[in-house]
Structure formats: structure tokens, C-alpha cells
Amino acid sequence: MCLDLQALYQEIILDHNRHPSNFKKLDQANYVLEGYNPLCGDKIILYLSLHNNLIQDIGFQGEGCAIFTASASLMTEAVKGKTVEEARKIFKLFHDGMTTSKDNHIPFDKLSVLSNVKKFPMRVKCATLAWHVLKTMIDPVSDDLDK
Amino acid sequence: MEMKPNAIDLVRDDFPILKTSNRNRPLVYFDNAATTQIPSQVIKAMTDYYIYHNANIHRGVYELSERSTLLYEGVRKKVQNFIHAKSDKEIIFVRGTTEAINLVAHSFVRQQLKPGDEIIVSEMEHHSNIVPWQLLCQETGALLRVIPVTNIGELAIDEYEKLLNARTKFVAIMHVSNVLGTINPIKQMITLAHAHHATILIDGAQAIAHLSVNVQDLDADFYVFSGHKMYAPTGIGVLYGKKKCLSKMTPYQGGGDMIEKVSFYALPVFADFPAKFEAGTPNIAGVVGLGAAIDYLMQVDLSLLRAHENKLVDYALSRLINMSYVRLIGQSDTRISIISFVVDRVHAHDVASILDVNGICIRAGHHCAMPLMERFNVPATARVSFSFYNTFSEIDHFLLVLEQIRKMFLCV
């Protein structure tokens, strides 16, 4: 396999695509939001069980490419059990890692594999879709979410 | 006749881009249905235009403008001959297929529609041959009726016959599907439309580079296509309309060149067609490029090259059919060199990305045909589309990468 390809489809991406974590409908979710990328047809429904400012559980369902599925899966792992503030911080690390032109990686554990997608600008939206849905759900404007 | 390998090499030499790369690999260009590459003859004609003949047309009294005008109007004749129209006045230059369809919708169909009238399209149409009609229906209260597509990707002609009735005002159908590759029986469909006194437009975007088109023999009322899918540049296309249709049409855009007389004390007097529908300074260099592309197609042995295209698609299909993890979307035998497929459990965008890093450019997505994706219950397909400059070894390379994809994603 050539280097670019290895970078884009690292084993961890392929694994998460085959067996995504938290790929489930959360019946007890108190927040549900859908996201859609009309360009490639990627679709996601994100479920949050959010209490006392804490992401107690998270799940997603959807349909899309490997980059999309793996990114959503890794995201759910990264923010599960975290407070809303922590999740926002993780989003920012991810977002900065994906948008800066420099080669720097996302300084967060497994998420760093996603920064390779930057070499494929047409695919960046696949990697960011789930994250933007999450961001909308935990944005400061919805701070009154849950008490 | 067996294709001599050097004939294809010679053709490839005409297309400078084929010697370049994609992601540091030799370029394999399999997205010809999206846009075709440009031969150096066309590039030279456009460069020469800018070096030697650039001037606005129909305006200057000086020689340079005369030359530019002659070049521009000369291409109208070339297009007329290329599609066998009766007169060069029936050739209108537009931006592309999309603009041509919108022009017909706005200037021909709109004025005729009453609430309850019907327009027929098909389930396999490109968005550009759906949305203008939806907009028109919304505005006038007319209804859009849709010819279904069969499981193998052909139009259900019996259903078409049932849809035609006294309220049918207009039919708009693609000659060749940009997703399925299917060649539709448009001659028969035109006859049927005329039997019901309906006018018909044929979207020839995918046909024009691959089939010989004779608008008089077809008896098409309108036939439209884009230059950039027939080895000409982007931003130029053709609306062919029968004289009797064009003469009924109201202006599309107002401006210079489409007008005979303008005064603040009288109604404007419009120029006759084709000028009536070519308001403003047109894409002159694009028209020159289109003319050069037609010259190019006349100069090569087109029947030999088209036979080569057919062999390429037959070969690719014969191999793909035997790959159990590949599902073909569209299996009509009456087809051109376009193949859509899905790979078991691998999204079309992953397929396209992996081919991309191997130098191979293919299209993945809904191909501006969302209703057709719905029909086949897929979110997206991967699509390869061949031109005469493609080769068997490129297809072998492509098939090899497909096999890699299977291994990567399915671990088998």
C-alpha cells in the first residue's frame, strides 16, 4: 500500500469503520440531532444523554464512508463521560488540528489519525460532520440545556 | 476490425494532460462523463484566437472584429453540420446543457402552460433536466409526470405511452444516462410525443461525444449539449431548436445583440434568432474551441475510436460482472462507455479516494441524479466513464486496485 493511502486508511480507521463504537440508538437520550452532508450523502443521528453537565452516554447511527464512520466512532469514545466543557475543549483540539495548514497532529490520543485526512481536502467534510453535529448540541447558546 | 495499438497512442499524444500525474502517479482519467480532456488542436485554436483574432463580434467595422465575427459564425455552421440541422440559424450558443434547458423552459414552455397541463421527464434525469421543470410547474400549476426506470436501468416505454395524453405539453428526456450509460430509444419517444402533439427536448450531454446525432432524422424539437463533454472547453454549449419552435420563443435575457431597435418612446424590436437568444458578448473563445473540437472529431477516424470505446466498456463489464463484491447499477446492453457500481460494504467515496491515490480519477456520489439513487436504493455510486484515449491496461490497473480495496475493507 502506498504511503498516502496508509495515512488516510490507517488500521485504526478501518477498524472503527468495521466495528464503530457507540453505534446505537440511545433510547434514554435527552438530546438528538441529525446531520447531513449533501455532497456525499453522509448522514448521522447523534444521541446524547446529558445530565448535570455531563455526557453520561452517547450514541450515533448513520450511513457514510469509512472516514465519516471512524471519525464519529472516535469522537464518541473521546467525549463519553466528559463534561460539556471538556467536550468543547476536545472539539477545539480536533477542529484546530483539522483546519491548520501545518502538519501538526491533533494532540489527543487516537484522534491524531484523523489529521491525515487534511491531505485530502475533499474528504475533510467527511471527518468533521459528526463533530459539527456535536458542537451544535453542546454550544454555549444551549447552556441552559440541563440542570 | 482490431484496434492497432499505435492508433490509440497517436490519439493520446493529442491530449497533453494525459502525460501528467494525479497524486504523483501517472494520470488515469476515468471521469469523462463529467468533463472530457482537451486536445492540443483545441488549445491551439483558442490560443491563436487570443493572439491573432481577439475582438468583440458583430460590432466593429474594423477588420479584426470582422475576423472574429467570421470565426464565431463559422462555428455555427460547423455545429449545424455536426448534428445535421437544417439551418445554422437553428444553432444557439449558450453556456452549456443547463442553460439550454433553462432557456427552453423560460422562453418556450412557460408561456404555454396552464394549471393541469403536464410535463413528462424520466426518473433517470440529471438534476438540470428536473429542477427547471419543477420550478415551472410550481409557477404555473402544471404537473410533472415521471417515466419510471426498470431494474436493469432502462426507461419503461410502456409507462411512457400511458403517461402521454392530451394534457401533455412537453417532454424532456436524456439521450444517454450519465449514471447508467443507457442509450434511450429517443427516436421512438419523439415519435410518440409528436403523436400526442407534445414538443420534446433531448438532453444530449452524454450522447454528443459518443454517438452520431442527426436532429432531422430524430425529428427532435430541441437538442441540447455542452462543449466540455466533447473535448471543447467549459462555458460553451449548444441549444438546437427547430425553426418553428424558435420562432415562437420569447426572449431569455435582454441586452445587446438580441435587439434591433431600442427607444424610450417605443417597444423594443427584437433581433431574429439566433441573435435574439444570445444577449451580450458571448464566450467567443469558447465557441472557437468548440469549432476546433468538432474539426478534431471530423479529422480522426471516429468510427474506429468509438469501436475502441465500446471494446473498453465491454471488457470492463465482463471483468466486473465476475467480481462478487461489485454490484453494477445499470445493466442495459444498449449503452455507452459509462459504468456505475457499488462495492459491497465500501462507500463510493472510499472507493474513489483509494483509486485517487493510485492515480485513477473516478466520480463518486449521486451524480446530480438523486431520484435515480433513490430508485436503486443507494446513497451514492462509483462511476467510471471511458473515452477513446483510455486503454485496456488502465482498466487492468483499475481492476487491480478494486481487488486491493476489497482486501483492505473486508479482510479477506
Ligand SMILES: Cc1ncc(COP(=O)(O)O)c(C=O)c1O
Ligand atoms: C445528462 C446530463 N445533463 C446535463 C448535464 C449538465 O451539463 P452542464 O453542467 O454542462 O450544464 C450533465 C452534466 O453533468 C449531464 O450529464
